[in-house]
Amino acid sequence: xxxxxxxxxxxxxxxxxxxxxxxxxxxxxxxxxxxxxxxxxxxxxxxxxxxxxxxxxxxxxxxxxxxxxxxxxxxxxxxxxxxxxxxxxxxxxxxxxxxxxxxxxxxxxxxxxxxxxxxxxxxxxxxxxxxxxxxxxxxxxxxxxxxxxxxxxxxxxxxxxxxxxxxxxxxxxxxxxxxxxxxxxxxxxxxxxxxxxxxxxxxxxxxxxxxxxxxxxxxxxxxxxxxxxxxxxxxxxxxxxxxxxxxxxxxxxxxxxxxxxxxxxxxxxxxxxxxxxxxxxxxxxxxxxxxxxxxxxxxxxxxxxxxxxxxxxxxxxxxxxxxxxxxxxxxxxxxxxxxxxxxxxxxxxxxxxxxxxxxxxxxxxxxxxxxxxxxxxxxxxxxxxxxxxxxxxxxxxxxxxxxxxxxxxxxxxxxxxxxxxxxxxxxxxxxxxxxxxxxxxxxxxxxxxx
Numbered sequence: 371x372x373x374x375x376x377x378x379x380x381x382x383x384x385x386x387x388x389x390x391x392x393x394x395x396x397x398x399x400x401x402x403x404x405x406x407x408x409x410x411x412x413x414x415x416x417x418x419x420x421x422x423x424x425x426x427x428x429x430x431x432x433x434x435x436x437x438x439x440x441x442x443x444x445x446x447x448x449x450x451x452x453x454x455x456x457x458x459x460x461x462x463x464x465x466x467x468x469x470x471x472x473x474x475x476x477x478x479x480x481x482x483x484x485x486x487x488x489x490x491x492x493x494x495x496x497x498x499x500x501x502x503x504x505x506x507x508x509x510x511x512x513x514x515x516x517x518x519x520x521x522x523x524x525x526x527x528x529x530x531x532x533x534x535x536x537x538x539x540x541x542x543x544x545x546x547x548x549x550x551x552x553x554x555x556x557x558x559x560x561x562x563x564x565x566x567x568x569x570x571x572x573x574x575x576x577x578x579x580x581x582x583x584x585x586x587x588x589x590x591x592x593x594x595x596x597x598x599x600x601x602x603x604x605x606x607x608x609x610x611x612x613x614x615x616x617x618x619x620x621x622x623x624x625x626x627x628x629x630x631x632x633x634x635x636x637x638x639x640x641x642x643x644x645x646x647x648x649x650x651x652x653x654x655x656x657x658x659x660x661x662x663x664x665x666x667x668x669x670x671x672x673x674x675x676x677x678x679x680x681x682x683x684x685x686x687x688x689x690x691x692x693x694x695x696x697x698x699x700x701x702x703x704x705x706x707x708x709x710x711x712x713x714x715x716x717x718x719x720x721x722x723x724x725x726x727x728x729x730x731x732x733x734x735x736x737x738x739x740x741x742x743x744x745x746x747x748x749x750x751x752x753x754x755x756x757x758x759x760x761x762x763x764x765x766x767x768x769x770x771x772x773x774x775x776x777x778x779x780x781x782x783x784x785x786x787x788x789x790x791x792x793x794x795x796x797x798x799x800x801x802x803x804x805x806x807x808x809x810x811x812x813x814x815x816x817x818x819x820x
Contacts, residue, residue: 371394371395371396371683371686371688372396372446372447372471372682372685372686373396373397373446374396374397374398374399374416374443374444374445374446374447375387375391375396375397375398375399375445375446375447375448375449375473375682376398376399376401376419376436376439376440376443376445376447376448376449376470377398377399377400377401377415377448377449377451378401378430378436378448378449378450378451378454378455378461379430379449379450379451379452379453379454379456380402380403380406380409380430380451380737380748381406381409381736381737381738381748381749381751382735382736382737382751382753382754383451383452383453383662383664383737384400384409384411384451384737385409385410385411385414385735385736385737386678386735387449387451387678388400388411388414388415389414389678390676390678390679390682391449391682392414393676393679394679394682394683396682397416397417398415398416398417399415399416399417399418399419399439399443399445400412400415400417400418400419401418401419401420401421401429401430401436401439402418402419402420402421403420403421403423403424403425403426403428403429403430403747404420404422404423404424405424405743405745405747405748407420408739408741408742408743409737409738409739409742410737410738410739410742411737417443419439419442419443421435421436421439422435424745424747425747426454426747426748430454430455431454431455433455433458433460433461433464436448436455436461437464437465437468440465440468440470441468445470446469446470446471447470447471447472447473447682447685447686448465448470448471448472448473449473449682450462450472450473450474450661451661451662452661452662452663452664453749456474456661456662457474457480457483457484457659457660457661458480459477459478459480459481459484460477462474462477462480463477471685471686472685473639473681473682473685474639474660474661474681474685475586475637475638475639475641475660476586476638479637479638479639479660480660483641483657483658483659483660484530484531484660485506485529485530486527486528486529486530486567486657487503487504487505487506487529487567489655489657489658490503490569490655492635493631493655493658494655496630496631496634496635497627498627498628498631498643498655499627499645499652499653499654499655500654500655501569501570501572501646501654501655501656502520502521502569502570503520503567503568503569503570504516504517504519504520504567504568504569505567506529506565506566506567507565507566507567507568508565508566510546510547510550513526513546513550513566513568514543514546514547516567516568517540517543517546517568518543520568520569520570521570522540522541522542523539523540523541523571523573524539524540524546524568524569524570524571525537525538525539525540525568525569525570525571526538526539526540526546526549526550526553526566526568527553527566527567527568527569528553528554528556528557528560528561528563528564528565528566529557529563529565529566529567530557530561530562530563530565531557531560531561531563534601534603534604534605535556535557535560535561536553536554536556536557536560536566537553537604538552538553539571540568540571546568550566553566554566570654572646572648572654573805574649574803574805575646575647575648575649575803575804576597576599576613576616576646576647576802576803576804577597577598577599577601577606577644577645577646577647577656577804578595578596578597578598578599578613578616578621578624578645578646578647578653579595579596579598579642579643579644579645579663580592580594580595580596580624580625580628580642580643580645581593581594581595581596581640581642581663581666581669581677582628582629582631582632582637582640582641582642582643583632583639583640583641583677583680583681583684583690583691584632584633584636584637584638584639584641584690585638585684585689585690586636586637586638586639587636587638588633588634588636589633589690590629590630590632590633590637590690591629591690591691591692591693592625592626592628592629592693593669593673593675593677593693593694594611594612594621594622594625594669594672594673594696595611595612595613595621595624595625596609596610596611596613596663596665596668596669597609597610597611597612597613597614597802598644598665599802599803599804599806600791600797600802600806600807601804601807602713602807602808603713606664606665606704607703607704607706607784607788607791607807608701608702608703608704608788608791608792609665609668609701609702610668610699610700610701610702610762610765611668611669611672611696611699611700612672612696612699614762614800614802615800615801615802616647616651617651620651624645624653628643631643638684639660639681639684639685640661640662640666640677640680640681640684641658641659641660641661642658642659642663643655643658644656644657644658644659646804662677662678662681664704664751664754665702665754666678667700667702667733667735667754667756668700668701668702668756669700671698671700671733671756671757671758672696672697672698672699672700672758673694673695673696673697674694674697675691675694698758698759698760698761698765699758699759699760699761699762699764699765700756700757700758700759700765701756701757701762701765701766701769701792702754702755702756702757703754703755703769703773703788703792704751704753704754704784704788705751705752705753705754705755705773705776705778705783705784705785705788706750706751706752706783706784707744707750707751707752707781707782707783708750708782708783708784709782709784710782710783710784710785710786710787710820711787711811711814711820713784715746715750716744716750716781716782716783717743717744717745717746717781718743718744718780718781719741719742719743719744719780720738720739720740720741720742720743720744720778720779720780720781721740721741721779721780722740722777722778722779722780723738723739723740723741723742723752723777723778723779723780724740724776724777724778725753725755725776726755726771726772726775726776729768729771729772729775730768731757731758731759731764731765731768732755732756732757732758732768732769732771732772733755733756733757733758734753734754734755734756734772734776735753735754735756736752736753736754738752738753744780744781752778752781752783753776755769755772755773755776756769757769757772762800763798766792766798769792770789770792770793773785773788773789773792774789786819786820787820790810790814790818790820791807791810794810796810
């Protein structure tokens with residue numbers, strides 16, 4: 371097992387890794403930018419290391435600064451969390467060259483799965499269902515030709531990156547031409563790669579993902595699915611498990627196909643296969659995330675498996691955890707510092723930040739505390755509130771209580787919007803698809819208290 375882990379991240383995931391390492395008896399080194407100097411996990415880590423500057427490019431994306439921190443700290447492993455450099459093959463190789471372990475998959479999987487076209491091809495090669503799509507295309511004319519062959523509607527997607535950045539649903543050739551330059555520029559700026567491809571888009575589809583772990587030696591285990599259809603700007607807002615209204619045999623079949631896929635290719639860490647599900651029960655591969663997911667806590671709540679601990683153990687050469695059955699239901703709501711109607715980020719000082727305490731079946735993952743500033747430099751996620759219950763109804767009820775008890779002042783948040791969604795008839799009935807939240811906002815009365 372590792373002696374000391376450097377955490378190359380911030381916020382809720384950095385704090386989560388500190389807790390996992392502490393449970394394993396591992397020392398932790400938390401790096402921090404000047405904007406995060408008051409983050410609560412710094413006091414919880416064994417040591418901290420300042421990365422001068424505030425912008426991500428100068429700090430959490432600065433490989434030279436992070437490798438200097440690694441050398442100075444004497445850490446023998448690096449946990450990248452999610453986002454930033456978590457799926458950067460060059461960084462993973464640089465960590466290995468520094469005689470430390472990158473807590474994640476072999477860099478070849480970061481490269482293969484980071485290229486959405488290559489990932490699609492690999493999935494298809496191993497009989498995992500894949501939506502119709504194109505190769506990497508570099509000019510508008512070839513994109514138009516591929517789009518005509520595939521048929522509209524379709525999704526224009528960057529070949530690199532994630533988080534919904536640069537993704538656009540396109541319904542006509544005119545829309546495609548207008549979107550290509552914008553998406554390519556955004557992808558180049560965000561990921562250093564402006565490559566694009568097009569993929570068949572399924573209207574009224576559901577976003578269902580499958581949690582997997584592989585040992586790199588032909589063995590793998592799955593921990594069921596997560597329903598992630600409540601999204602804004604192609605980014606998840608509410609996630610839950612089990613997926614409501616879908617037959618268990620269908621979901622377990624897809625979970626097993628996901629497990630078999632990562633076992634066959636020799637994948638060697640925690641990962642998630644994201645899919646779109648059509649109304650008829652057909653699935654299509656979206657991408658494979660080669661890191662711990664933001665919403666990993668949902669799976670932990672229904673299985674009792676600590677995915678971060680398991681990820682660290684795998685990186686240290688230990689065995690896979692055993693399979694676990696689903697116990698009850700879990701729902702996660704992401705509280706963002708943003709205006710609930712415009713969904714634009716909100717910045718400022720958190721004059722009050724009081725997560726609920728002592729609520730049965732409720733967990734809060736956050737990297738903030740009262741007095742801390744929410745800056746424009748990073749993702750506006752403030753906290754993830756996760757509830758567990760014997761039934762979906764009980765889990766939703768507990769989540770509503772927790773969101774009501776959560777006190778935040780100093781910035782706008784989407785908490786009221788989350789509560790409105792959780793009380794919506796369509797959500798409660800499990801009538802979900804990736805367009806749900808857009809329709810909900812369009813139909814929301816001006817008088818609604820959000």
